[in-house]
Amino acid sequence: MFLTLLSHQWRSELRSSVFQKSIALNIILGLFIVYFGGIFLFLGFYLDDILAKIYPGQNVVTIFNGMLLVYFLIDLFFRFLMQELPVLAIQPYLHLPISKNKLVHYVLVKSVPSFFNLLPLLFFVPFMVTSVIPAFGSGMAIVWLLTLVVVTLLNNFLLLYFKRQMSNKPLYTLAFGITIVSLMLLDYLDVLQLQVISQAIFGAILVQPWLVIVPVLLLAGAYLLNFYFLKAHTYPEELRVHKAKEATGGDIAFLNRFGELGKLIELELKLIWRHKRTKSIIIMSAIFLFYGFIFYGKGNYMDGFGILIFVGIILSGMPMFNYGQFLPGWQSGHFDGLLTQRISPYQFLSAKYWMMVPVMVLAFILTLPYGFFGYKILLINAAALLYNVGVNVFIVFFFSVYNTQKLDLSKSASFNWQGVGASKFVMMLPLMVLPILIYLPFGLLDVPYAGIAAIGGLGLLGIIFQKQLLTFSANRFTAHKYKLAAGYRQS
Template sequence: MLLTLLNHQWKSRYRSSVFQKSLALNIIMGLLILYFGGIFLILGFTLHKVLAELFPGQSPVAVFNGALLFYFLIDLFLRFLMQELPVLSVQPYLHLPVRKAKLIHFVLLKSVPSMFNFICLLVFVPFMVTAVIPFYNPGAATAWLISLMGLTCFNNFLLIYFKRQLSTKPVLTLLFGIIVAGLVGLDYFGVFSLVAVSKAVFGTILQQPWLVVVPMLLLAAAYLLNYYYLKAHTYPEELTVRQNIQVEGKGIVFLSRFGELGKLVELELKLIWRHKRSKSLVTMSVIFLLYGFLFYRGERYMEGFVGLIFVGIMMTGMSMFSYGQFIPSWQSGHFDAILTRRISPYQFYAAKFWIFVPVATLAYLVTLPYGFFGYKIILINTAAFLFNIGVNVFILFFFSVYNTSRLDLSKSSAFNWQGVGASVYIMMLPVMILPILIYLPFGLLDVPYMGVAAIGLIGLIGFSFQRQLLQWTANRFVQHKYKLASGFRHD
């Protein structure tokens, strides 16, 4: 049965029209994997020497063990961004004499041969040979390596479970994210040391190899968690009900108060929530709010203004930039239908504007606690927020008429270059450089806070003239709508 399912999956992929179109991209990705795989392999054989030079007087194995918990947390983060769920079209098999358990096991095991699960071996195995075995017996080193691979696969199945729960129980996934972020935060503020915990855990496995059963039990628990979840959600009746619910949907009562504009906002929110690429962009934008922990730590960095303005623009506007760079390509699949409806271009862009403003406001509020690192972070982020909703949003709209590439919303954003054209890169230049150019004259005159105030004031003026700017955007859309429609009709 396993061979039969593998054969069906191969035929489905090979016969797909997408296979030939993505062949060149797959070749490029394969070459990149070989390139980075070679780098990781070299790193694995030389890492013990690098650690000995960077941490003189400490055992390279102990230093490596101390970084492993951070590695697994980063691994979870990268998987959340880029790893896609293993899928199988189950319905065609459910009426056949095929045990449901076999189908579920196939779906779960299909995720094991993944780049995320095996690329780490290019570092772990050489490091074990060069650093671990010379100081510990081969049995203990093998148990240590099995533990690392067990935790890697544990991450794999744990992330799959929470990604599946994201659509049905978002609160549970949010709680999981808060726990992970909380661990990092507690380490950052010195409540306890993840490095010390990591050294103790993996050092104990080297001293007591029988403890390898603990990672194996965690792996088994994560696998069973996925198994029983899928087993409870693969009935034909439930699949049909879920499909009907997605098609019918429910209106958002609050938005209905705003008439046609509210309906357009509601449709836009449904588009974001129901498709892979838009949801993944939103997820990346939320995670990006932790970006400040990387930049607000250095005292030298905190003394300047240009870098903080750049970070403030990005943190308060990343959600707006990541989604807005593909306007109006999000509607490329039904763009002709939009042109035939009585929807004015002004309403079309106003709906997007009133999605961006609350989202940017929420991002700004979330960044306010960074003010504990320095009061000027609050001032700069406030100015950056005003500039984003008063100027940068209209820069996005200005360049939107050049986005003539069609988007496939069912695909994730990871390694997906569809719709990414020259206009996207050109658009980001004024978005990032313009506020810095506004600040520079004041910085050169040694009145930096006046420069920050100027950025915020210009943003506030732009927001005050939103109606006129939206009308100007709508007029440009009318001039380019047929060019957009022609571009969206071609894959």
């Protein structure tokens, strides 16, 4: 039955029109896989020499074991961003004499031979041959490798479960993500020493191989968790296609008081929450909130202002950059219908503006703890927030009329270049570089805080005259709306 289901899916993929259109993309993706596979294979064979040079006089296997826990946390993080859920069009099989258990097992087993599960073997196996076997023998080395494979698969099934929970229990997924980020943050701050814990866990396997049963039991639990969840959601009444209803406002009571503007914002929020690519944008924006740890607290960066302005612009502006760079492509699937509605371009852009402003303010509030690294970080980030709200939003609106490529919102953002064009890279230049250029003359005159005030003041002017700037943006949108509609039909 597994082979039959596999052949059915293979044929459906080959016969799909999408497969024919994405051959070039698949070739590029294949080259990326070969490239990264080669890097992992090289590191696997030469990692013992590299670690011996970095940590002279220390056991390379112990050092490697100390890195494994951090590696698996990073692996979970990247899986969350890029790994797709294994799927099967299960409805055509439900009326046939096929056990539902077999269908669910097939979906789960299908996820095992994935890129994320196979790639680590190119890294672990060579290191085992060059370092673990000479030190501990073949038997212990095989048990050690089996443990790493089991933990890799544990990551796989944990990720699948929490990704499936995103649709109906988002708080579970949020708690899961916060836990992973908190562990890495505690390790960065030396509150929790993951390296020592990792050495103890994986070093114990090489001394007491029977402990491999612990990750095996955890893997079995994660598999059963996925199995019973999928089995509970394969009934025909849960899979039936519901009749499409007219999208209306009113579900978010707070937005009702803003009338038509509130309804448009609510519809925008629903669009973001219901599609893969928009949700990927949210995740990527949240990750960038930790971008400051790369620069803050390090003397080389803290002594200057230019790089801190750049970081401040990114911290509060990344949600707007990620989402705004594809405007109005998010509505490309129904853009012709949008033009027939009694919605003015001013209302359309105003809803975008007032949806992004609170998000940027929230991003600024969440990054306030960076103020512990220095008071000037708070001043710079506050000025950057004003600049993003008063200037950068309208720069995004200015370049949005060049986004004429249709977006498929059902696809995630990972390895997805749809909608990415030259205008995106051109738009990023004024967004990132212009505030630094505004600061530059003040920096050369050795009055840096006047430069920060100039950036914040320019943003404040933009906020004061936001109605006029929105009107200008709306007129520009009106002049290009038919060109946008034609581009969406052709792409």
